[in-house]
Amino acid sequence: MKTTPKSEEELFERARNIAGFTVLELAIEANMLVPSNLIKDKGWIGQLLEWHLGACSRNKPKQDFEHLGIELKSIPIGHKGQPLETTSICIAPLVQVHELSWEQSYLRKKISRILWIPVEGKREIPLSKRLIGYPILWSPSKTQELQLKTDWEEIIDMIALGQIEQITARHGEVLQLRPKAANSQVRTNAYGTDGKLIKTFPRGFYLRTCFTASILQSHFI
């Protein structure tokens, strides 16, 4: 187990040091076994990176580097460096949202500072041979935060109005609300249109690929 980095600089330097290695090389150093596929180990790459960077809070409902205020996210990319998948941010609140403001939202805190680590994610590439990319330490620009805020407020408004069932992944320019659960049988509390509690599936916030693409792009300029 590695120690937790004491500063942002130390964290970023570690991230730089693993860039260019393959998943297999990192797994050996971490004494981990590379799964044959990610079907049953979807969070495996994230956990591998957490180990190398010394994240302290595995599977805890807080930021990866709480003392630094930094969140770690791996992002699968294609051969041109474009994101292959949307990026899950956090679970969406479905109750007690009426007084929630963007400024105090969990989502905003989560994305306030993110260490992105691109990893080759093409399914043609065997998992063990995938390369780790150069890390990006990112905070939203004014423009980006406004985009996120706009989408977030629209979605939260609908939740507060009991229109959760009408929300689909098509809402939002850069932010989506999608199911996030172990399976479609899972239910949790939410508001119905009459203001009473109903059961629906848990949702999570996701960043669209066009948004994460712009983050990756800005890094190469």
Place this chain on the structure above:
DNA sequence: TTCTGATCATTA
């Protein structure tokens, strides 16, 4: 080929 809705493992 891209996107949306569904799904998997693990832990507190």
Place this chain on the structure above:
DNA sequence: TAATGATCAGAA
């Protein structure tokens, strides 16, 4: 059960 880490896979 709810939150963490995300990707799968069929529909469009």
